[in-house]
Amino acid sequence: MGMDNQCDECAGLCCRYFALPLDTPEDKGDYDDIRWFLCHKGISVFVEDGDWYISIKNKCKHLLEKDHRCRIYGKRPRICRQYRHSKCDYVEGTYNYKLHFTSDKQMEEYMKVKFDNNVKKKGKAKKKAKKRK
Ligand code: SF4
Ligand code: SF4
Numbered sequence: 242m243g244m245d246n247q248c249d250e251c252a253g254l255c256c257r258y259f260a261l262p263l264d265t266p267e268d269k270g271d272y273d274d275i276r277w278f279l280c281h282k283g284i285s286v287f288v289e290d291g292d293w294y295i296s297i298k299n300k301c302k303h304l305l306e307k308d309h310r311c312r313i314y315g316k317r318p319r320i321c322r323q324y325r326h327s328k329c330d331y332v333e334g335t336y337n338y339k340l341h342f343t344s345d346k347q348m349e350e351y352m353k354v355k356f357d358n359n360v361k362k363k364g365k366a367k368k369k370a371k372k373r374k
Contacts, residue, residue, distance in 0.1 A: 247331060253309035254330040256301040263293040269356050279345040288340040
């Protein structure tokens with residue numbers, strides 16, 4: 242989002258999505274609501290420092306495709322101005338979130354483990370162990 246050298250080498254990763262805070266899910270219904278978000282294209286959900294966020298992949302209209310620069314740099318919104326380059330998507334590389342869901346299937350699996358009794362979980366582990374032999 243800036244004119245730093247690192248941005249010259251980046252395709253404007255930070256301008257291709259936005260993330261919003263979510264209420265922390267408490268019961269199974271709350272997790273199922275998040276599963277619903279994840280049924281949609283371009284949606285992922287992550288947890289950072291205990292806080293839940295939804296990330297929506299959607300390119301900013303002002304990001305120029307030819308050089309990945311901001312078309313309205315001089316009057317870019319506050320959120321863009323406050324973005325910390327030192328910890329940006331390009332610098333950090335792979336995400337290190339405690340939880341990161343990119344599909345409803347992942348949430349389904351997570352909910353199985355979290356809310357169903359552990360008998361199923363053990364059964365699965367056994368099956369896997371058998372396969373390896
Ligand atoms: S992700 Fe980082 S390097 Fe890339 S444009 Fe944004 S601030 Fe610059
Ligand atoms: S306004 Fe500019 S800096 Fe902000 S997200 Fe859009 S392209 Fe990026």
